[in-house]
Amino acid sequence: xxxxxxxxxxxxxxxxxxxxxxxxxxxxxxxxxxxxxxxxxxxxxxxxxxxxxxxxxxxxxxxxxxxxxxxxxxxxxxxxxxxxxxxxxxxxxxxxxxxxxxxxxxxxxxxxxxxxxxxxxxxxxxxxxxxxxxxxxxxxxxxxxxxxxxxxxxxxxxxxxxxxxxxxxxxxxxxxxxxxxxxxxxxxxxxxxxxxxxxxxxxxxxxxxxxxxxxxxxxxxxxxxxxxxxxxxxxxxxxxxxxxxxxxxxxxxxxxxxxxxxxxxxxxxxxxxxxxxxxxxxxxxxxxxxxxxxxxxxxxxxxxxxxxxxxxxxxxxxxxxxxxxxxxxxxxxxxxxxxxxxxxxxxxxxxxxxxxxxxxxxxxxxxxxxxxxxxxxxxxxxxxxxxxxxxxxxxxxxxxxxxxxxxxxxxxxxxxxxxxxxxxxxxxxxxxxxxxxxxxxxxxxxxxxxxxxxxxxxxxxxxxxxxxxxxxxxxxxxxxxxxxxxxxxxxxxxxxxxxxxxxxxxxxxxxxxxxxxxxxxxxxxxxxxxxxxxxxxxxxxxxxxxxxxxxxxxxxxxxxxxxxxxxxxxxxxxxxxxxxxxxxxxxxxxxxxxxxxxxxxxxxxxxxxxxxxxxxxxxxxxxxxxxxxxxxxxxxxxxxxxxxxxxxxxxxxxxxxxxxxxxxxxxxxxxxxxxxxxxxxxxxxxxxxxxxxxxxxxxxxxxxxxxxxxxxxxxxxxxxxxxxxxxxxxxxxxxxxxxxxxxxxxxxxxxxxxxxxxxxxxxxxxxxxxxxxxxxxxxxxxxxxxxxxxxxxxxxxxxxxxxxxxxxxxxxxxxxxxxxxxxxxxxxxxxxxxxxxxxxxxxxxxxxxxxxxxxxxxxxxxxxxxxxxxxxxxxxxxxxxxxxxxxxxxxxxxxxxxxxxxxxxxxxxxxxxxxxxxxxxxxxxxxxxxxxxxxxxxxxxxxxxxxxxxxxxxxxxxxxxxxxxxxxxxxxxxxxxxxxxxxxxxxxxxxxxx
Numbered sequence: 001x002x003x004x005x006x007x008x009x010x011x012x013x014x015x016x017x018x019x020x021x022x023x024x025x026x027x028x029x030x031x032x033x034x035x036x037x038x039x040x041x042x043x044x045x046x047x048x049x050x051x052x053x054x055x056x057x058x059x060x061x062x063x064x065x066x067x068x069x070x071x072x073x074x075x076x077x078x079x080x081x082x083x084x085x086x087x088x089x090x091x092x093x094x095x096x097x098x099x100x101x102x103x104x105x106x107x108x109x110x111x112x113x114x115x116x117x118x119x120x121x122x123x124x125x126x127x128x129x130x131x132x133x134x135x136x137x138x139x140x141x142x143x144x145x146x147x148x149x150x151x152x153x154x155x156x157x158x159x160x161x162x163x164x165x166x167x168x169x170x171x172x173x174x175x176x177x178x179x180x181x182x183x184x185x186x187x188x189x190x191x192x193x194x195x196x197x198x199x200x201x202x203x204x205x206x207x208x209x210x211x212x213x214x215x216x217x218x219x220x221x222x223x224x225x226x227x228x229x230x231x232x233x234x235x236x237x238x239x240x241x242x243x244x245x246x247x248x249x250x251x252x253x254x255x256x257x258x259x260x261x262x263x264x265x266x267x268x269x270x271x272x273x274x275x276x277x278x279x280x281x282x283x284x285x286x287x288x289x290x291x292x293x294x295x296x297x298x299x300x301x302x303x304x305x306x307x308x309x310x311x312x313x314x315x316x317x318x319x320x321x322x323x324x325x326x327x328x329x330x331x332x333x334x335x336x337x338x339x340x341x342x343x344x345x346x347x348x349x350x351x352x353x354x355x356x357x358x359x360x361x362x363x364x365x366x367x368x369x370x371x372x373x374x375x376x377x378x379x380x381x382x383x384x385x386x387x388x389x390x391x392x393x394x395x396x397x398x399x400x401x402x403x404x405x406x407x408x409x410x411x412x413x414x415x416x417x418x419x420x421x422x423x424x425x426x427x428x429x430x431x432x433x434x435x436x437x438x439x440x441x442x443x444x445x446x447x448x449x450x451x452x453x454x455x456x457x458x459x460x461x462x463x464x465x466x467x468x469x470x471x472x473x474x475x476x477x478x479x480x481x482x483x484x485x486x487x488x489x490x491x492x493x494x495x496x497x498x499x500x501x502x503x504x505x506x507x508x509x510x511x512x513x514x515x516x517x518x519x520x521x522x523x524x525x526x527x528x529x530x531x532x533x534x535x536x537x538x539x540x541x542x543x544x545x546x547x548x549x550x551x552x553x554x555x556x557x558x559x560x561x562x563x564x565x566x567x568x569x570x571x572x573x574x575x576x577x578x579x580x581x582x583x584x585x586x587x588x589x590x591x592x593x594x595x596x597x598x599x600x601x602x603x604x605x606x607x608x609x610x611x612x613x614x615x616x617x618x619x620x621x622x623x624x625x626x627x628x629x630x631x632x633x634x635x636x637x638x639x640x641x642x643x644x645x646x647x648x649x650x651x652x653x654x655x656x657x658x659x660x661x662x663x664x665x666x667x668x669x670x671x672x673x674x675x676x677x678x679x680x681x682x683x684x685x686x687x688x689x690x691x692x693x694x695x696x697x698x699x700x701x702x703x704x705x706x707x708x709x710x711x712x713x714x715x716x717x718x719x720x721x722x723x724x725x726x727x728x729x730x731x732x733x734x735x736x737x738x739x740x741x742x743x744x745x746x747x748x749x750x751x752x753x754x755x756x757x758x759x760x761x762x763x764x765x766x767x768x769x770x771x772x773x774x775x776x777x778x779x780x781x782x783x784x785x786x787x788x789x790x791x792x793x794x795x796x797x798x799x800x801x802x803x804x805x806x807x808x809x810x811x812x813x814x815x816x817x818x819x820x821x822x823x824x825x826x827x828x829x830x831x832x833x834x835x836x837x838x839x840x841x842x843x844x845x846x847x848x849x850x851x852x853x854x855x856x857x858x859x860x861x862x863x864x865x866x867x868x869x870x871x872x873x874x875x876x877x878x879x880x881x882x883x884x885x886x887x888x889x890x891x892x893x894x895x896x897x898x899x900x901x902x903x904x905x906x907x908x909x910x911x912x913x914x915x916x917x918x919x920x921x922x923x924x925x926x927x928x929x930x931x932x933x934x935x936x937x938x939x940x941x942x943x944x945x946x947x948x949x950x951x952x953x954x955x956x957x958x959x960x961x962x963x964x965x966x967x968x969x970x971x972x973x974x975x976x977x978x979x980x981x982x983x984x985x986x987x988x989x990x991x992x993x994x
Contacts (some may be wrong), residue, residue, distance in 0.1 A: 073285045101346045544570065644723045
């Protein structure tokens with residue numbers, strides 16, 4: 001059953017076009033985001049692990065090594081089942097610091113461009129067999145379907161197609177800041193079809209060859225040697241080495257790292273992958289043994305690695321052969337595309353960029369993009385060359401195992417990233433070099449044509465090595481030597497400060513942070529100029545703007561803490577663009593830290609806080625209890641009724657609680673991480689003056705928003721050079737002190753008034769008696785008129801003195817309910833105010849009705865009117881005094897008397913009107929008012945069961961204020977009243993309008 005080359009070519013190109021269509025629809029928004037970011041999409045994209053070896057080689061491996069083939073599925077499944085422990089920390093580092101490959105991760109951890117270069121070269125050499133495996137599998141599978149075509153020609157045509165699609169999928173933009181969503185969906189689609197086709201093929205073979213599960217069971221009972229051949233290799237087989245090799249593949253293989261970490265669109269999907277990927281692999285593993293046993297029953301004795309394709313051909317099922325071929329093509333193309341994308345980024349970042357003069361290029365992004373495309377082409381062509389060199393003399397399993405053992409050499413480095421902060425760069429490089437030498441000598445060289453080298457170690461090995469059957473033993477020796485040398489050298493060498501910093505960053509349980517050093521720049525805008533030299537002006541501006549956008553900052557940002565975060569973000573972004581080694585070199589050279597030696601009090605508290613918040617849900621046991629205690633103390637500090645500010649030894653603001661934010665009107669987000677001089681006026685001068693003064697306490701008066709405030713500051717030293725400042729707003733205390741002093745003065749005036757009244761009363765009485773005698777001793781009209789005038793003036797003096805005495809006695813806390821005539825009380829208040837000749841003289845118009853009577857305390861109500869009239873008079877500026885007018889009127893309602901006090905002054909500001917009845921609220925200058933007048937008025941009106949309302953301004957241009965007081969009316973019984981006793985009693989009671 002042969003296929004024509006045109007049919008095969010059409011199937012291959014058609015499938016790859018379908019592959020590309022999935023990516024195209026994704027990137028143009030035709031596929032919903034919820035599907036793109038669904039955990040199932042992520043799990044299926046991880047199916048890229050199943051290469052052509054999983055479709056073809058797994059069956060051949062089961063034929064030769066029995067159940068050992070399960071190690072291919074169990075190893076990677078075990079790694080993902082431990083994802084929260086092993087993979088989650090790597091995902092966090094990858095996404096935080098834009099580490100797009102294993103070379104990026106290891107060079108970031110060991111802070112060395114040499115590490116990145118060595119890892120890249122090692123990875124490139126180690127992965128070539130895996131890429132050659134894919135090319136060989138496709139070429140041989142096509143050759144099986146049409147034996148008239150040369151395998152090398154088929155392989156070259158396949159390589160050309162893959163180069164085109166690899167560039168289309170992953171080299172359309174260069175920045176790793178942007179995820180290749182189209183690639184993720186396309187790989188997920190490829191994995192889904194691969195699983196469906198292979199599973200369906202297994203099911204069809206099961207029912208076509210064995211007539212179902214029962215038939216298979218009967219056949220196995222008739223041929224027990226089939227099961228024995230599967231169990232026997234386990235007794236002496238290399239299953240441990242295989243499981244370890246495939247376990248490490250989750251991180252070490254470039255295509256797995258790329259899909260699991262670099263292209264991860266939903267970090268939480270990693271948890272779904274811990275069970276989803278093992279389930280996916282279980283489904284793919286089911287057809288392997290069915291196809292193997294079907295080949296045995298059909299007496300197929302060709303290459304067992306292609307039983308998956310030979311069995312459908314033997315069955316005469318053309319469509320089934322097409323499905324298996326498509327599954328194999330899908331697996332091979334997916335691995336090659338993702339591997340070359342990852343490898344091209346590694347080569348670009350760790351080999352090309354450190355060597356190529358990319359500085360001062362006009363369009364760095366375009367240059368990087370074309371360089372990456374060239375690298376993709378070169379890597380695939382080199383893989384094709386490796387395939388040609390192998391001449392098809394080695395099985396898919398041999399090539400695959402060779403690649404997996406090569407990537408195992410990175411295990412010590414990964415261990416250093418996750419679990420051993422004391423691992424050093426020298427230890428990693430020494431161990432990797434030793435392990436790689438063993439791999440090259442024991443595994444790579446023996447498969448190369450014409451190279452046969454063996455050594456004999458009599459005391460260690462019985463026969464010369466390497467031998468054809470010693471591959472698994474050599475693999476074990478390679479990783480053992482690597483690990484031992486890695487550990488010994490790491491313990492004998494010291495890590496650099498940069499390595500220690502990176503190790504602390506990689507260790508999720510270590511919340512320490514490098515020193516809180518200052519940068520050599522003062523604003524975010526300066527980053528552009530500093531980076532223009534290595535990147536070019538346009539690239540530098542774009543990268544700085546992207547970083548600022550990530551952090552929600554502006555170019556005018558000057559806070560030291562914010563600038564440090566911006567520097568870290570820039571290095572992270574450039575790491576994704578140029579690799580961590582080059583990015584670190586650029587940032588260190590362009591924007592260096594001002595390193596301060598012997599600085600033990602400069603830990604980055606803000607970074608520690610953010611890390612603790614990030615890992616709050618992950619803390620358990622004592623760590624969780626300590627975090628709860630930290631939160632309690634933090635909240636206590638935030639909720640203190642006094643302002644608290646903590647400063648570092650360099651003057652950076654480390655703490656700023658909410659109370660201080662209310663006092664200064666500066667929120668914590670505005671000032672945290674900044675310097676004291678960056679505070680707005682007048683607080684910058686206040687703090688600078690206080691911090692430079694030796695005094696530990698300071699009392700001062702400030703004018704804020706037109707109001708005078710009294711502020712008290714206290715400071716204390718904390719740690720080594722740091723300080724804490726306590727700020728308290730004592731305005732209310734000062735106002736209360738003024739009020740107490742004012743009351744004391746009023747009390748003195750009251751006592752003086754009583755004494756004056758007593759002393760003046762006697763001579764006034766004498767003058768009045770003499771004036772009355774004049775009226776009887778003379779009949780002269782002039783003398784009688786003079787005597788009447790004298791009597792009138794003495795009565796006036798008596799009323800004034802009596803008013804002073806009455807007002808001085810108004811401090812009683814009890815309300816004496818008695819009839820009070822509003823007009824008289826108002827007039828008394830006016831008379832008292834007019835005694836002060838120094839105050840602004842305005843016209844008072846008392847239009848209250850004489851018969852309007854309320855029930856209350858005469859003196860207290862007089863005090864109400866004094867306060868209202870005084871405020872009305874003070875609201876008029878001196879230039880308005882001539883036209884100043886205060887009008888008082890009253891009206892009687894059913895059970896109440898309503899008094900309106902209206903002035904034509906400047907009015908009351910809206911912000912003051914809202915708080916007019918609160919104590920100490922005033923618009924007057926210090927010493928001219930206590931802010932208690934309206935509070936007292938409100939209290940007295942409430943005691944009288946009345947109401948008070950204020951309308952201000954009356955006119956938006958002219959101002960003016962109207963105060964309306966409503967008091968219960970008091971009715972007197974007259975002699976003509978014939979009402980009942982009940983009515984009589986009611987007429988004497990006030991009727992509060994409540």
